[in-house]
Amino acid sequence: MIKKLLKISLVLAAFTGWNSAIAQDTIKMGALATLEGAFTVLGEDGMRGVEMALEEFGYEAGGKKVELITGSSDASPDSALRAARKLVEQDGVSVLVGPLSGSEGLALKDYAKTQPDVTFVNGVSAAQDTTLRDPAENFFRFTTDGAQWMAGLGEYAYNEKGYRKLAVLAEDYSFPYTQVFGFLEPFCRLGGQAPIDARFWVPIGNKDFSSVIAALPDDVDAIYVALGGADAINFLTQYGQAGGELPLIGGSITVDQTVLGSEGRIRDHVVGMPSSGPISDTWDDPRWQAFTDQYRKQFPDGFPSPSLFAHGYYISTKAALLALNEVNGDVSDGGKKMRAALSSLSFETPTGMVSLDERRQAIADMFLTEVTVDGNGNLVNKTISVTGQVSQTLGLPYQEFLNYGPVSRENPRCE
Amino acid sequence: MQRFLNKHPTWAVFILLAAALLAWLVFSVWPEWLIDLIGRKKTFVHTLINGLTLGGLYFLVASGFTLIFGLMRNVNLAHGTMYLLGAYIGYEVAEFSNNWFLGLIAAFIAVGLSGMLMQLFVFRRMEGDDLRQTLVTIAISIIAADLMLAIWTGTTYQFTPPEWLFGSVTLPIVSVIKSSGEAVYLKYPLYRLAVLVLSMIVGIALWLFLNRTRAGMMIRAGVNDREMLSASGVNVQLVFMLVFAVGAGLAGLAGVVGGTALSIAPGEDIRYLLASLVVVIVGGLGSITGAAIGALIIGLAEQFGLAYFPTYGVVITFLIMVMVLAIRPQGIMGK
Amino acid sequence: MKTQHGISEQLLAKGSPSLWLLLAFLLIYPAISNDFFTFQIGAYSLILGTISLSLMMLAGYGGMVSLAQLTVAGLAGYLMAIFGENSVGVMGFGWPWWVTSVWAIFLAALFSAFIGAISVRTEGIYTIMITLAIAVAFYFFVRQNYVLFNGWTGYAGIEPPTILGIYWRNPVPFYFLSLAVAALFCGAVVYCSRSTFGLALQAIRDNPRRMRSLGYNVALHRVIAYFLSGIIAATAGVLLVWFNGRISPGSVSVGVVIDILVIAVLGGLRHPIGPFIGAIAFVLLENFAIDLIDRERFNTVIGLVFLLVVLYSPDGLLGLWGKIRMRMMNSGKTGPNETRGEIGSKSADSIETS
Numbered sequence A: 001m002i003k004k005l006l007k008i009s010l011v012l013a014a015f016t017g018w019n020s021a022i023a024q025d026t027i028k029m030g031a032l033a034t035l036e037g038a039f040t041v042l043g044e045d046g047m048r049g050v051e052m053a054l055e056e057f058g059y060e061a062g063g064k065k066v067e068l069i070t071g072s073s074d075a076s077p078d079s080a081l082r083a084a085r086k087l088v089e090q091d092g093v094s095v096l097v098g099p100l101s102g103s104e105g106l107a108l109k110d111y112a113k114t115q116p117d118v119t120f121v122n123g124v125s126a127a128q129d130t131t132l133r134d135p136a137e138n139f140f141r142f143t144t145d146g147a148q149w150m151a152g153l154g155e156y157a158y159n160e161k162g163y164r165k166l167a168v169l170a171e172d173y174s175f176p177y178t179q180v181f182g183f184l185e186p187f188c189r190l191g192g193q194a195p196i197d198a199r200f201w202v203p204i205g206n207k208d209f210s211s212v213i214a215a216l217p218d219d220v221d222a223i224y225v226a227l228g229g230a231d232a233i234n235f236l237t238q239y240g241q242a243g244g245e246l247p248l249i250g251g252s253i254t255v256d257q258t259v260l261g262s263e264g265r266i267r268d269h270v271v272g273m274p275s276s277g278p279i280s281d282t283w284d285d286p287r288w289q290a291f292t293d294q295y296r297k298q299f300p301d302g303f304p305s306p307s308l309f310a311h312g313y314y315i316s317t318k319a320a321l322l323a324l325n326e327v328n329g330d331v332s333d334g335g336k337k338m339r340a341a342l343s344s345l346s347f348e349t350p351t352g353m354v355s356l357d358e359r360r361q362a363i364a365d366m367f368l369t370e371v372t373v374d375g376n377g378n379l380v381n382k383t384i385s386v387t388g389q390v391s392q393t394l395g396l397p398y399q400e401f402l403n404y405g406p407v408s409r410e411n412p413r414c415e
Numbered sequence B: 001m002q003r004f005l006n007k008h009p010t011w012a013v014f015i016l017l018a019a020a021l022l023a024w025l026v027f028s029v030w031p032e033w034l035i036d037l038i039g040r041k042k043t044f045v046h047t048l049i050n051g052l053t054l055g056g057l058y059f060l061v062a063s064g065f066t067l068i069f070g071l072m073r074n075v076n077l078a079h080g081t082m083y084l085l086g087a088y089i090g091y092e093v094a095e096f097s098n099n100w101f102l103g104l105i106a107a108f109i110a111v112g113l114s115g116m117l118m119q120l121f122v123f124r125r126m127e128g129d130d131l132r133q134t135l136v137t138i139a140i141s142i143i144a145a146d147l148m149l150a151i152w153t154g155t156t157y158q159f160t161p162p163e164w165l166f167g168s169v170t171l172p173i174v175s176v177i178k179s180s181g182e183a184v185y186l187k188y189p190l191y192r193l194a195v196l197v198l199s200m201i202v203g204i205a206l207w208l209f210l211n212r213t214r215a216g217m218m219i220r221a222g223v224n225d226r227e228m229l230s231a232s233g234v235n236v237q238l239v240f241m242l243v244f245a246v247g248a249g250l251a252g253l254a255g256v257v258g259g260t261a262l263s264i265a266p267g268e269d270i271r272y273l274l275a276s277l278v279v280v281i282v283g284g285l286g287s288i289t290g291a292a293i294g295a296l297i298i299g300l301a302e303q304f305g306l307a308y309f310p311t312y313g314v315v316i317t318f319l320i321m322v323m324v325l326a327i328r329p330q331g332i333m334g335k
Numbered sequence C: 001m002k003t004q005h006g007i008s009e010q011l012l013a014k015g016s017p018s019l020w021l022l023l024a025f026l027l028i029y030p031a032i033s034n035d036f037f038t039f040q041i042g043a044y045s046l047i048l049g050t051i052s053l054s055l056m057m058l059a060g061y062g063g064m065v066s067l068a069q070l071t072v073a074g075l076a077g078y079l080m081a082i083f084g085e086n087s088v089g090v091m092g093f094g095w096p097w098w099v100t101s102v103w104a105i106f107l108a109a110l111f112s113a114f115i116g117a118i119s120v121r122t123e124g125i126y127t128i129m130i131t132l133a134i135a136v137a138f139y140f141f142v143r144q145n146y147v148l149f150n151g152w153t154g155y156a157g158i159e160p161p162t163i164l165g166i167y168w169r170n171p172v173p174f175y176f177l178s179l180a181v182a183a184l185f186c187g188a189v190v191y192c193s194r195s196t197f198g199l200a201l202q203a204i205r206d207n208p209r210r211m212r213s214l215g216y217n218v219a220l221h222r223v224i225a226y227f228l229s230g231i232i233a234a235t236a237g238v239l240l241v242w243f244n245g246r247i248s249p250g251s252v253s254v255g256v257v258i259d260i261l262v263i264a265v266l267g268g269l270r271h272p273i274g275p276f277i278g279a280i281a282f283v284l285l286e287n288f289a290i291d292l293i294d295r296e297r298f299n300t301v302i303g304l305v306f307l308l309v310v311l312y313s314p315d316g317l318l319g320l321w322g323k324i325r326m327r328m329m330n331s332g333k334t335g336p337n338e339t340r341g342e343i344g345s346k347s348a349d350s351i352e353t354s
Helices: A001-023 A041-056 A079-090 A103-115 A153-159 A174-189 A210-215 A227-242 A284-299 A307-325 A334-345 A398-402 B002-009 B007-027 B031-040 B039-072 B079-097 B100-121 B130-152 B192-210 B216-222 B226-231 B236-261 B268-283 B288-308 B313-327 C001-009 C017-032 C034-064 C069-083 C099-120 C126-144 C169-192 C196-206 C208-213 C219-245 C254-267 C272-294 C298-312 C315-331 C343-349
Strands: A026-033 A064-072 A095-097 A117-120 A168-173 A199-202 A220-227 A248-250 A274-277 A346-349 A351-357 A362-373 A379-390 B168-177 B183-189
Touching: A026 A079, A026 A307, A041 A064, A041 A284, A041 A307, A064 A079, A064 A307, A064 C126, A079 A095, A079 A103, A079 C034, A079 C272, A095 A307, A103 A117, A117 A334, A153 A174, A153 A274, A168 A174, A174 A220, A174 A334, A210 B039, A210 B288, A227 B236, A274 A379, A284 A307, A284 B168, A307 A334, A307 A346, A346 C208, A351 A379, A398 C315, B002 B007, B007 B039, B007 B168, B039 B079, B039 B168, B039 B183, B039 B192, B039 B216, B039 B236, B039 B268, B039 B288, B079 B100, B079 B130, B079 B236, B079 B268, B100 B236, B130 B268, B130 C254, B130 C298, B168 B192, B183 B192, B183 B216, B192 B216, B192 B236, B192 B288, B216 B226, B216 B236, B226 B236, B236 C196, B268 B288, B268 B313, B268 C126, B288 B313, B313 C099, B313 C126, C017 C034, C017 C169, C034 C069, C034 C169, C034 C196, C034 C272, C069 C099, C069 C219, C069 C254, C099 C126, C099 C219, C126 C254, C169 C196, C169 C219, C196 C208, C196 C219, C196 C272, C208 C219, C254 C272, C254 C298, C254 C315, C272 C298, C272 C315, C298 C315
Parallel strands: A026 A064, A026 A095, A095 A117, A168 A199, A168 A220, A220 A248, A248 A274
Antiparallel strands: A274 A362, A346 A351, A351 A362, A362 A379, B168 B183
């Protein structure tokens, strides 16, 4: 026992001594993504985005070497917090890029407040409250939130498609609430309807939608569906099997490549389905084309086209590196100068200009898309239009936007 | 039947009345006041059939679980893992051979074999120590879940069932009468009806196997008294391996069937393990009939919960479980 | 079996030098490690160990393997957020911390007694299934319920109090707080195991039928055991929610529920110190697996370790240590006569469940 204890203390001493031994000419950057659990594939693509940005800068910023340390979570806030603590308190990173999912983002924002000397740059987590209410001084988000992603879709459904009354089917947690809010707010302002009793909130991970499909009302013009991944695939297949005929409108992750690329019988029902989000697979802009070419070259075994996770982590990492360049890699002041540089940073991304508002939340372009079949017979999202420079408050003054209240099952009421 | 009538006359009348009410609800055209009260008939009947078919699927999974427990007192908490493994193997074979039925058979055989190996190399070594056996199954399920995630990643897979099983059929049940006097009949996905039929076939086959074959006789004897069975010269280990193979194989088979009706993704192992747990706790551990009754109750509760109170749908099944435990701790058909 | 038990007992017997050394090490530990090791490894291991201790008490002395111990801890955490303060804007009655924590621990322990009341009517292996089902039901319920538990998002901003000018989430104070709680309950469990109640409980574990015919109320003893273990788990749950500052359905999901069982079995179910050894091993693996193996296969590693322990050392790491000690002693004293330490004789050591 004594020997064992001695051994442990030796190991401890080795660990604790480690920190001071690091030379001052490297900057430690942490990257946190879901590298375990059901979202592993998405987290891995996020990490590809981080590597792309670092590669672009030759793993250097402001003349100093950048050392990347990765952390892994399983999409639960507890695990994200644990991994972040290790990166910050044990590995001693001065910049942390991440996390991936909404509730992780909220947890990290709270943690950021207890670590004022570390700069946090969000990965792709898209919960509204991470930056809207009670933001942290050192938490920056160069990606957009779930409500921003819906920009232009509500107007499109009302004006172009002529829908007046909708049913809503979504998963029962904060991200779909945010998406439903972003979609319904303009739709209802124009005069559309989405009655509370025609909104169906299913538990996340629900696989059997047959009874929900049977309960969907007939007297609506279309169904707005905000489901992700496996849930979306299950619903789309079963909706077809049950002979459903109403047109569908998709949330940002309902018809992304993880769903469209799946094997199965969803094809017949999704063609023509409109949606919107921060990227569009087939945008013919040279900046996006260059980005996808680089992605394919660097990661032959990656996705056919970068996902919004690779895109988001790429932008976030690049923002951090640009800010480090600006201050010549000097983070000896606890990162104060770097954060000042980040606040005023505005740069060109593969999807257009990105800048921050006063709560350190990105303002960026959004894409309105529609599912079509491309030349090779694959399902892709065709770009219909680009909505320029969407802000978190959807163009409203901050205080007025806050009056809507936090997102929930019944916000907006829309009757 | 006669005996039941004589023994529990009130219950018999109650059941008959409930059956008559149900038949009326299914086949009649609903009057307005009823629609105002509980919504459209389409929703109700669909949910009812959905509950039956889901119950069928749960029976497929839980019957293997309860069979293994009944004989070996082994709570196999890796049962959900066998479901998921069967689904993945079946998917690979079905994709490769372009034949869904080959996938089904391959899943049954492959998972059955792996169950046999588990019995041979792991459980045999710790016979009679049911806690350690259970702990080992937990360890196996942790490792297997992680390895399956490594091989098949987090992507969702869906089977392509044979063409003639896809699509929906019209049921001889009137949904509503339109104002023009034309009757609208209900449509229902054919594949899900096939699941129900298949589970009934499996149930009957299991019953025949246990009651009409020599091997089945030995198994039943083993359930009653293991020591006596081995004393009478039967190779108990062989019987155990056979039961484990059939039980695990059924889970694998259910994986393909369930993966076709719904889909396959990580996390399904836990879902179906829990479904099996609740089904056998409600129905009574070790009883095949109990598994059938439990599966029916849980399937119906889950679907009605989802359609009528989606928020707390999942919790209803557990409430049923707690109620059964409070009133009849050994389960409905438990001894 | 007796001898092995005796050795681990002797290891920590009153006044034994190992015990004093261990205590001394635990007391100076914060001085020789950095904040991360004090807080994230040290305090976290102690909290997880305390939750596992409540399972060890039930399983080791009562023969009841309950998977709902983390659920009890989680409920206590939720109650802290509901009756105390949180930053989410749901519930949060703002009671003073000492009222809230006592109330939360009491309610959670009652919940534990309720779980006990449901599951003690059935015997043996049924317990593990029923408690697993209850744990998962609780997870689904808090995930769907927004009025009380704030659904998927859960609660954040749950702060430990500032007493005597010390903010108790700072690494060193929090470490000592966790250490004090762990030591207190460790001692309480040892004391309880030698009390009349503890002895009756162990006798019930070994032969419930005999105890029943001797006139003991078997069910009542078991429910009380659940209540007592609930106090331990709930206190650790309060620490855990202070540690994280937040709680959400993910904190009480199946994976974490199973982790507690893994920790307890890994360390050993025979002595109260076992769960803490298991917790240290688990937390170290959890934090540093990513530095050791390239791809994130943490679960495979922990699963394999767990499997090996269950297969070859049913008394966990503690039992392994005892075995090695005994083999060394045996070979020193009696030479060749050392077969007792062999793997083959292990099955008798495992705890009994019926």
